[in-house]
Amino acid sequence: MAKYRELVTDAPERIFRMAESQTVDASSRLDRLVDAEIAQARSDRGMATLFLSIFTVASIVFFGIGNSVAGAVMLGIPVLAVIRTMWTPTIAQRRDGQEQNAGRSDAL
Numbered sequence: 001m002a003k004y005r006e007l008v009t010d011a012p013e014r015i016f017r018m019a020e021s022q023t024v025d026a027s028s029r030l031d032r033l034v035d036a037e038i039a040q041a042r043s044d045r046g047m048a049t050l051f052l053s054i055f056t057v058a059s060i061v062f063f064g065i066g067n068s069v070a071g072a073v074m075l076g077i078p079v080l081a082v083i084r085t086m087w088t089p090t091i092a093q094r095r096d097g098q099e100q101n102a103g104r105s106d107a108l
Helices: 002-009 011-064 069-085 091-107
Strands: none
Touching: 011 069
């Protein structure tokens, strides 16, 4: 560091700031990703609940008027959508899976 200081007086401070900025930037990006995941999960589950309610009411109406096929379809679609929403991996899990797959292809 003494040699750097001879060339440029504030070189050590610049080097430390540069190293710290990369760490802080990565941390803030991860924070934004986590916030986005939370918002997406809330939105997905909220929409799934809304559609489940709408399709359930529609299926009850169809069963009430005697159209059991339409009632079964209206009940089956939201159930499958809710199952898909609950089992779909989050952004972080998808990203981790991609990194693991990339590591496997590098090893081959």
